[in-house]
Amino acid sequence: MLSLFKTAWGVFLRAFEKRVTVSYPEERPYLAPRFRGRIILSRDPDGGERCVACYLCAAACPVDCIALDAAETEDGRRYPSFFRINFSRCIFCGYCEEACPTYAIQLTPDFEMSEYARQSLVYEKEDLLISGTGKYPDYNFYRVAGLAIKGKDKGEAENETPPVDIRGLMP
Amino acid sequence: MPKIYVDGKECEAAEGQNLLEACLGLGFDLPYFCWHPAMRSVGACRQCAVKEFKDENDARGRIVMACMTPVTEGARISIDDPEARAFRAGVIEWLMASHPHDCPVCDEGGECHLQDMTVMAGHVYRRHRFGKRTYRNQDLGPFVNHEMNRCIQCYRCVRFYCDYAGGRDLSVFASRDSVYFGRSEDGTLESEFSGNLVEVCPTGVFTDKTLKKHYTRKWDLQAAPSICVHCGLGCNTTPGERYGRLRRIRNRYNGSVNGYFLCDRGRFGYEFVNGDKRIRRPVLRERPGEEEQIDAGEAIRRASLMLGDGKRVMAIGSPRASLESNFALRELAGPENFFSGLPDNEHKLLRLVLDILKGGPARSPSLSEVGRADAVLILGEDVTNTAPVEALMLRQAARKRPVEKAVSRKIPEWDASAIKTAIQNEKEPFHVAAPFATKLDEAAKAVYHAPPEDIARLGNAIAHELDRDAPSPEGLEGRIAQLAKDIAEDLKDAKSPIIVSGVSLSEAVVKAAANVAWALEAIGKKAALSYIVPECNSTGLALMGGKSLDDALKAAAHGGFDTLVILENDLFTRAGKEEVEVFFECFENIIAIDHTATRTTSAAGLVFPAAAFAEGTGTLVNSEGRAQRFFKVFDPEGDIAEGWRWLGRIMEESGAGTAWSNIDEVLESMASEVPELQEAIDAAPSAGLRMAGQKVARAPQRFSGRTAIHAGRSVIEPRPPEDPDSPLSFSMEGFQPKGLGKEPPPELIPQFWSPGWNSPQAVIRFQDGTNGGLRGNDPGVRLINPAEAMPGYFREVPGPFRPRKGEWLVIPVYHIFGSEELNALSPPVAGLIPRPYIGLNPEDAVKLEAPPGEEVALKAGGLHLKLPARHMPGLPEGVAALPVLPGVERLRLPQWGVVARPKESAA
Structure with missing residues (x-):
């Protein structure tokens, strides 16, 4: 009998404690920048597409939910002619981001992706590509890599010396 | 067989190998760059360092290059030795000091020998603080892309291109740390085998330009064993497909057929499969x-x-x-x-070839046997253009005897640069008789340019020199008789002579080649007789009747x-x-x-x-x-x-x-x-075969995008297509061949891949010892076997060719690009197809007042053609050449016709 009152008292006291429940969506939880949510494709600081269609994200994906096809612009930059992520299969493991050599593919702190139809979870490139640099504001792959593209000649990448004159006679 | 000890393990190596070949053949992982199984060792890269010990008591040992050290009885080496490991890691660190950090956009990535070896040697981080050396690239034509920054100076490209394939326009320039591999100026690579640079280069300096246009990584390509359809040789290929389009062709090693190399027609002619002229519905x-x-x-x-x-x-x-x-x-x-x-004419010639090969004692050689011949006689065939890979094999045959001579001077066969120095320009008995100058002329000791009749007469004269029973041509010129005598002597001296002919000229030439081969058999020589046929199943069709x-x-x-x-x-x-x-x-x-x-x-x-x-x-x-089986690569x-x-x-x-x-x-x-x-059924295992209860997977195990490829159309994933015809599955699910014995019969290996070996070099994990055939026999089954008995010689010998006044004997000319119907439909090849022309002897052309490029008219077989003249050196007087090209009406050649200036013919 006593225990009954004791329990009721306990419950009553709880009513004055700080609430644990977050009343989402009015109130939003803090999500760290490293949170692994909806995947995006970013652009480099010059506004060009960062993705060079190297297929490494697709290879790293354990559920094989990324498909893309490489193409090349006249400037010599490689890009994906299509880029598709099937979010109904994605497990948000972040391996694609780890594999990406150009910081193009990034996971964001957004998980609000519920849909009524599974088909709506298939994101194409226009759904994925954002206009900013995402988490890595400075990196530009082509400024580091030795490949020449329009506007960046041989020898102009980071750490490079000017092209060798193969007809030179100097020792 | 010598016993060697590798890290204390007792192993058996083959005689005459070097330590690297022995270690690789035994299944050890030892990094290397400049060694190539076909081109052997030069010791340029210093990557295959191992420690060699004097005897079992020697604990110190010394570092040697495995590729430059012969296998000796009781040799003790260590691959795992910490000092050897450090040495190899150091070498690769130097090689990588100027590497351009562009693997994500490099087409070699994922099947790069440099990546594999870097991982194997354990190098991870660039410590070199100074700048990277850079180069400008060249435009090398529609097939090969050039990116010199990736070069590691292994010299494999020039060794293949110049020493192996006889090319002249790729070379090494500059010196010290700025060595450059390219042409003297931009331009299309001239060799018919330039596409092999893509596979020979251990990094991404030379990559496939046709693949670049629709790039896909190796791990994403669905593949199946296939056979090239662009000539009669039946080279083995690995086509790769992604998203319903054929992306590229790679060589598939077959020790008895094409070995490590393909020609450019076979490698780049594939794009007709993706063409817009395809018929897709009834x-x-x-x-x-x-x-x-x-x-x-x-x-x-x-x-x-x-x-x-x-x-x-x-x-x-x-x-x-x-x-x-x-x-x-x-x-x-x-x-x-x-x-x-x-x-x-073609139908009868093919039947005749079959009758000769089945009714006589001369055996039709496999391509690898062609490469091992030690005396060659080519009768009336421009092999480089009608069967390119055979020409490549013949170039190897041309070095056979000089190499043997060098080996007898105690130079190991694998020591490529020492062999090259020893043989200099020495040529082996290699004779070409063709109606015009051909590319193989440069490998030949003697060249004879003559009309078909005279080529047949030369053949018969050689046969008669070898065996007096063979018919002899009457009224032979003294010069030709002497040539026939010389050639006969050379063939007599040889251990494995080969006669190469084909169906492109005339019956008399085909018969003359048979007579030579049979005359050799009559004097107790084993002669090989190789007839070149024009299309991929010409022989099969002839067998069908x-x-x-x-x-x-x-x-x-x-x-x-x-x-x-x-x-x-x-x-x-x-x-x-x-x-x-x-x-x-x-x-x-x-x-x-x-x-x-x-x-x-x-x-x-x-x-x-x-x-x-x-x-x-x-x-x-x-x-x-x-007979060789090709398998469906993808469901179209x-x-x-x-x-x-x-x-x-x-x-x-x-x-x-x-x-x-x-x-x-x-x-x-x-x-x-x-x-x-009947035996065609044995060309590959039947559809019921299972490996460990599974079909063999066409796609590599790292094949990506399975749940996203079709999601654009419907998120519900379709089941993979069924294949009732083969033990191969359209999926990465199934048995994955890994080499070193964990593989299906070689007819069913979709791609060569082995853990740690992603590049084409992975084939060493599937061979029966380095440079051996594929483990479990090379694919294919021979349907034609020679008879024991000696048939009678072909008795009729044509009279000498007599030029006619005002008339020309029109003979066909074949071109590697364009003379076969399907490769002409492939866009990268189309740009290299020569414009139609009429070939004339320079003197005839002068008489006709037709300078090169001037239009001339040809009237033959009820057909009038107006085409620009081309002066063809070596083409005999009174003979005109008409190329077999798209856009040139077909004539039954050779036949007589009239060549004239268009004005005259109009008058």
Whole structure:
């Protein structure tokens, strides 16, 4: 009998404690920048597409939910002619981001992706590509890599010396 | 066999190898760059360092380069030794100091020998603080992309291109740390084998430019074992597919056929498969000009109406269709109504070649045997253009005897640069008799340019020198008689002489080649006799039987036929336009089965979409007589199916039998109907084979995007297509070949890959010892075997060629790019097809007042052609050359014709 009152008292006291429940969506939880949510494709600081269609994200994906096809612009930059992520299969493991050599593919702190139809979870490139640099504001792959593209000649990448004159006679 | 100890493990190595070859053959992982199984060692990269110990008590040892150290009895080495490891890691760190950090956009990535070796040696981080050396690239033409920054100076490219393939326009420039591999100026690489640089280069300096246009990583390519369809040699290939498009062709090692290399026609001719001229659905054409696509069931119903009910059917097969399809057609129409679709001269020559190879003692050699011959006689064939890889093998044969001589001076065979220095310009007995200058002339000791008759006379004179029973040509010029004597001496001296000829000139030449080979056999020499045939299944079609196209034209003119069925054959490339048009008039219905729209398919009332080589399964017989199976690489869109499958369904619908459910059933009925082709069934394992209870996977285990590829259309994933014809699955699920014994029979290995070995070098994990055949026998089964008995010589010898006044003997000229129908449809190749011309002897041309490029008129066989003149060195006087190219009307060559300036002919 006593225990009954004791329990009721306990419950009553709880009513004055700080609430644990977050009343989402009015109130939003803090999500760290490293949170692994909806995947995006970013652009480099010059506004060009960062993705060079190297297929490494697709290879790293354990559920094989990324498909893309490489193409090349006249400037010599490689890009994906299509880029598709099937979010109904994605497990948000972040391996694609780890594999990406150009910081193009990034996971964001957004998980609000519920849909009524599974088909709506298939994101194409226009759904994925954002206009900013995402988490890595400075990196530009082509400024580091030795490949020449329009506007960046041989020898102009980071750490490079000017092209060798193969007809030179100097020792 | 010498015993060696590798890290304390006792192993058996083969005699005459170096330590690197021995270690790789035994399955050890030892990094290397400059060594290549075909080109052997030069010791340029210092990557394969191992520690060698004096004896079991020696604990200190010394570092040696494995590729430059011969295997000796009881040698003790260590790969795992910490000092050797550190040495190798250091070497690769230096090599990587200027590497351009562009793997993500490098087409070699994922199948890069440099990546593999870097991982193997353990180098991870660039410590070098100074700048990277850079280079400018060159435009090397439509096939090969150049990116010099990635170079590690292993010298493999120039060693292949110049030393192995005889090219002249790729070289090394500059010095010290700025060594440059390229041409002296931008321009298309001249060698027919330039595409091999892509596989030979261990990094991404030379990559496939056609793949670059639709780039896919190796791990994403679905592949299946295949056979090249662009000439009669039957080189083994690995086509790769992604998203329903064929992306590239890679070499598939076959120790008895093409070894490590392909020609550019075979490697880059594949894009006709993706062409916009492809037929993808059945087409009905009730009235000319009106056509509609109909569904497969309807098409089959209509075809059965055209064929059933006592209709008389004529069937025309094709040398570019598989054995199975030709056989199905033969079943449909009956053997008496089956025609080969080849013009009379070619048809007869192919039959003659078969009779010679089956009725005489001379054996048709495999390509690898060609490469091991030690005396060569080429009679009347421009091998570089009609069978390019055979020309590459012949170049190896040309070095055979000089190499043997160097080896007898105690230079190890694998020591490539020492061998090169030792042999200098020494040439082995290599003789070429051709109607004009050919690329192999430069490898030859003696060259004879003459008209077909005189080539045949030379052949017979050689045969007569070897064996007095052989017929001798009368009235032979003293110079030619001496040449014949010299060649006969050289052939007599050889251990394994080879005679190469082909069906491109005349019967007399084919017979003369047989006489030489038989004369060698008569004096107790084992002679190889290689006849070059024009198309991928020419030999198979000849074995199938049937009559020629000319017989078909005659039979149709007599009337009595209702329906014509044409299988994968464009008759307009076989006979004159008017002849074919008249022929088509003789039939009420024409049914065509083909993969690409041609003039023939547009004349047909009903067209069925056939599978191109990568979309179907079948068997081809090459010029050696080797039956080889090619497998479906991918399931194409549309109603595309193999010819035999369509024909089986049509026969079932018309009540003539039940459709074959898979290829094994076709092969079984073929074995019972055509006994000569009985063994074709053994060309590959039957569809029922399972490895550890599974089918073999076509796709690599790291194949990506499985749940996203089709999601654009529907998120519900379709089940992978079924393949009733082979033990291969359209998926990465299934048995994954890994090499070192964990693999299916070699006929079924879709791609060479082994853990840690992603590059084409992975093939060493599938070979029976370094440079051996594939473990478990090289694919293919020989259908032609020589007879024991000696047949009588061909007695008739043509008289000498006499130029006629005002007339020219027109002979055909073949070009590697364009002379075969399908590669001409591939866009990268199309740009390299020569413009049509008429070839003339320079002196004849001067007499005609036709400088190069000036238009001349050719009148022959009822045809008038106006084409620019080309001066061809070596072409004899009184002989004109007409190239076999798209856009040049077909003539039955050789024949006499009149060449004139257009004005004169108009007057």
